Amino acid sequence: MQAKHWWACAILAGLGMLTASARAEDPWVVYQGGDGPGQGKHVVLVSGDEEYRSEEGLTQLGRILAKHHGFKCTVLFGIDAKDRTINPVNIANIPGLEALKTADLMIVFARFCKLPDDQMQPIVDYIESGKPIIGIRGATHAFALPPESKFAKYSMGGGADYRGGFGRQVLGERWQGHHGTHGKEGTRGILVKEAADHPILRGIKDGDIWGVSDVYAAKPLAPFVPLVLGQVLVDNTNVDAPPVEGKKNDPMMPIAWTRTYRTASGKDARVFTTTMGSSQDFAVEGTRRMLVNGCYWCVGLEDKIAARSKVDLVGEYQPTAMGKGSAKGAKPADHAMSK
Numbered sequence: 001m002q003a004k005h006w007w008a009c010a011i012l013a014g015l016g017m018l019t020a021s022a023r024a025e026d027p028w029v030v031y032q033g034g035d036g037p038g039q040g041k042h043v044v045l046v047s048g049d050e051e052y053r054s055e056e057g058l059t060q061l062g063r064i065l066a067k068h069h070g071f072k073c074t075v076l077f078g079i080d081a082k083d084r085t086i087n088p089v090n091i092a093n094i095p096g097l098e099a100l101k102t103a104d105l106m107i108v109f110a111r112f113c114k115l116p117d118d119q120m121q122p123i124v125d126y127i128e129s130g131k132p133i134i135g136i137r138g139a140t141h142a143f144a145l146p147p148e149s150k151f152a153k154y155s156m157g158g159g160a161d162y163r164g165g166f167g168r169q170v171l172g173e174r175w176q177g178h179h180g181t182h183g184k185e186g187t188r189g190i191l192v193k194e195a196a197d198h199p200i201l202r203g204i205k206d207g208d209i210w211g212v213s214d215v216y217a218a219k220p221l222a223p224f225v226p227l228v229l230g231q232v233l234v235d236n237t238n239v240d241a242p243p244v245e246g247k248k249n250d251p252m253m254p255i256a257w258t259r260t261y262r263t264a265s266g267k268d269a270r271v272f273t274t275t276m277g278s279s280q281d282f283a284v285e286g287t288r289r290m291l292v293n294g295c296y297w298c299v300g301l302e303d304k305i306a307a308r309s310k311v312d313l314v315g316e317y318q319p320t321a322m323g324k325g326s327a328k329g330a331k332p333a334d335h336a337m338s339k
Contacts, residue, residue: 025084026096026332026333027077027079027084027095027096027332028074028075028076028077028095028096028099028332029059029062029074029075029332029333029335029336030072030073030074030075031062031063031065031066031067031072031073031074031075032066032072033065033066033069033070033071033072033073034066034067034070035070036068036069036070036071037069037070037296037301037304038065038069038070038071038295038296038299038301039070039071040070041070041071041072041104041105041299041301042071042072042073042074042099042102042103042104042105043062043065043071043072043073043074043103043104043105043106043107043295044073044074044076044099044100044103044105044106044107045058045061045062045073045074045075045076045107045109046058046076046094046097046106046107046108046109046110046123047059047075047076047077047078047088047094047109047110048076048077048078048088048091048094048109048110048111048113049088049091049109049110049111049137049138050088050089051111051138051278051322051323052109052111052137052138052213052277052278052279052322053088053278053279053319053320053322054088054109054110054111054136054137054138054277054279055075055077055078055086055088055330055335056279056282056317056319056320057109057136057277057278057279057281057282057319058075058107058109059075059335060282060313060314060317061073061107061282061288061291061292062074062075063314063315064288064292064311064312064313064314065292065295067314068292068309068310068311068312068314069292069295069296069309069310071295074096074099074103075332075335076094076095076096076097076099077094077332078090078091078093078094078110078113079093079094079095079332080093081093084331085329085330085331086330086331086332091110091111091112091113091114091115092113092114092115092116093115093119094110094113094115094119095119097119097122097123098122100122100123100125100126101122101125103126103131104131104132104299105131105132105133105134105295105298105299106123106126106127106131106132106133106134107133107134107135107136107295108133108134108135108136108139108142109135109136109137109138109139109277110138110139110142111137111138111139111141111142112138112141112142112143112144113142113143113144113145114143114144114145114146115143115145117149117150117151120143120145120149120151120154121151123154124151124154127154127166127170127261127263127269128263128264128265128267129263129267129269130263130265130267130268130269131269132269132270132271132272132298132299133170133171133261133269133270133271133272133298134271134272134273134274134291134294134295134298135167135170135171135271135272135273135274136273136274136276136277136291137213137216137274137275137276137277137278138175138277139166139167139171139273140167140171140173140174140175140216140218140273140275141156141167141174141175142154142166142167143155143156143165143166144156153165154166156174156175158174164221168221169221169261170261170271171259171271171273172220172221172224172257172259172271172273173216173218173219173220173221173273173275175216176216176217176218176219177216177217178214178215178216178217179214179215179216179217179218179230179232179248179253180214180215180230180232180233180244180248181214182214183214183236183322183323184214184235184236185214185215185232185233185234185235185236185244185248186210186211186212186213186214186232186233186235186236186237186238186241187209187210187211187213187214187215187230187231187232187233187236187255187276188206188207188209188210188230188231188233188239188243189204189206189207189208189209189210189228189229189230189231189255189256189276189286189287189290190206190207190228190229190230190231190252191204191205191206191227191228191229192226192227192228192229192254195225195226195227198225198227198258199293199296199297199302199303199305200227200256200258200272200290200293200294200297200302201227201228201290201293202293202305202306202307202308202309203289203293203306203307203308203309204286204289204290204293207239207286208284208285208286208287208289209228209255209256209276209284209286209287209290210239210281210284210286210287211236211276211277211278211280211281211284211287212236212237212278212280212281212322213236213275213276213277213278213280213281213322214232214236215230215231215232215248215252215253215255215275216230216253216255216275217253218253218254218255218275220254220257220259220273221259223259223260224257224258224259225257225258225259226254226256226257227254227256227257227258228254228255228256228257228274228290229251229252229253229254229255230252230253230254230255230275230276231243231249231252232244232248232249232252255274255275255276256272256273256274256275256276256290257272257273258270258271258272258273258297259271259273270297270298270300271298272294272297272298274290274291274294276290278319278322279319279320279322280319280320280321280322282317282319283313283317283319285311288311289308289309289311292309292311293305293309296309
């Protein structure tokens with residue numbers, strides 16, 4: 001099945017309206033949750049990445065979590081301070097991070113952010129609160145803070161007592177490089193046999209998780225529980241592409257895992273990480289199901305995960321091709337409801 005065909009299908013899916021609040025002047029968007037197991041839970045989704053267009057993927061995920069599962073979702077963006085438009089290239093300004101004060105779950109899909117200390121403070125406060133965290137794709141290298149920042153240790157280099165920064169210490173792995181060929185070789189998810197009954201994998205089988213984004217090199221920090229391995233494919237435009245022959249698939253790299261992050265105060269936080277995640281990957285049902293199930297597991301609602309979680313797309317979804325840069329002129333209010 002060619003990628004262009006499943007994009008076309010994605011555009012037509014889930015055209016229901018979604019209650020949302022986003023005043024024209026707000027540099028974020030809030031999706032008010034309806035009925036569902038997640039009712040009363042607040043998820044804050046932090047985007048900021050021009051390569052994989054996280055602002056597209058996370059707004060779609062927020063809509064799904066709110067409409068189908070009841071979670072209240074606040075989506076934050078990299079914002080151009082001059083015209084207040086969404087600018088993923090501007091990774092030094094993500095307004096609204098104070099929303100993390102009331103969050104039950106933080107989802108990070110940002111890359112090489114250079115946030116000022118006043119914006120990093122609520123992120124660090126959340127990390128050290130012991131509340132759950134999900135990291136997607138570039139979150140393994142979410143921060144590239146200057147040495148003078150009081151939060152410099154959260155950068156990819158980390159510190160003497162925090163090696164690998166946020167990526168390694170919290171999510172389990174920092175950026176190590178592309179294992180598959182970037183932009184050419186796709187990824188097929190193969191379930192770890194010993195983890196096949198994990199709640200995050202409920203309703204998912206081998207091959208359901210697929211993406212145009214390539215496999216990252218990853219050897220997560222122990223202890224961790226690998227859930228899905230990434231089979232490197234010869235082509236990233238065809239879900240039926242055969243695997244690459246040779247060492248790239250022997251052994252396969254983990255592309256999804258769980259772990260526990262112990263805070264400085266001794267609190268244990270649930271963490272789920274996946275290196276899948278270009279905006280195009282969000283058009284794949286199995287990939288979305290893994291992320292939605294991951295949200296349930298993180299907030300302790302694993303017993304509420306359906307045999308096959310509803311992950312229908314909400315509104316029009318036209319993901320930008322990976323590596324095509326940022327859209328011009330879009331504002332948070334443009335994401336306030338499905339089209």
